[in-house]
Amino acid sequence: MPRGDKGKYTNKQKRKAEHIEQSYEAKGVPKGEAEARAWATVNKQSGGGERSGGSGQQKSPADKARSRSSSARQAVASKHGELRPEQRLEDMTKAELLGLARKREIAGRSSMRKQALIEALR
Incomplete structure (x- = not known):
């Protein structure tokens, strides 16, 4: 998939980016800059586009419980x-x-x- 391709984003994320972009353009920000800021905002809020499959580093329920417990103790x-x-x-x-x-x-x-x-x- 080429860099910058928005194919993995959900429709909701695309709508949100479009709305944010329009808001920036209304404030006088150039189109390219507005688009970049909009997608950066969407990425920060939702962690990027929907990815298929897992990350390969998923924890078992027991490992998750241990991590939570350890974190709480700290x-x-x-x-x-x-x-x-x-x-x-x-x-x-x-x-x-x-x-x-x-x-x-x-x-x-x-x-x-x-x-x-x-x-x-x-």
């Missing part, structure tokens, strides 16, 4: 200011280090520089 740990096993203090931002120091109630943390925070957290 989110909770992050929210509570805990370190993930693979995260090093040196790789954290000063704001993240301050949050961690606050959770551990380290005195004088607000006046510390990043290196001092790292040493205090260790």
Whole structure:
């Protein structure tokens, strides 16, 4: 399929792109630029044209559940200011280090520089 071919897009995506293009043209944007912006918007919103078949990397329901569970655990740990096993203090931002120091109630943390925070957290 040649580059730029819109054959894999659904009718709804084509209508949406046409509507967006007309909107840009009404604002005075040249036709070519309006068309490019319209298709870029459709691609960003829907991930591009309908593709036949799968991506070849589909996960099993069990793998999906494990991923969700792992992601949820990381989110909770992050929210509570805990370190993930693979995260090093040196790789954290000063704001993240301050949050961690606050959770551990380290005195004088607000006046510390990043290196001092790292040493205090260790």
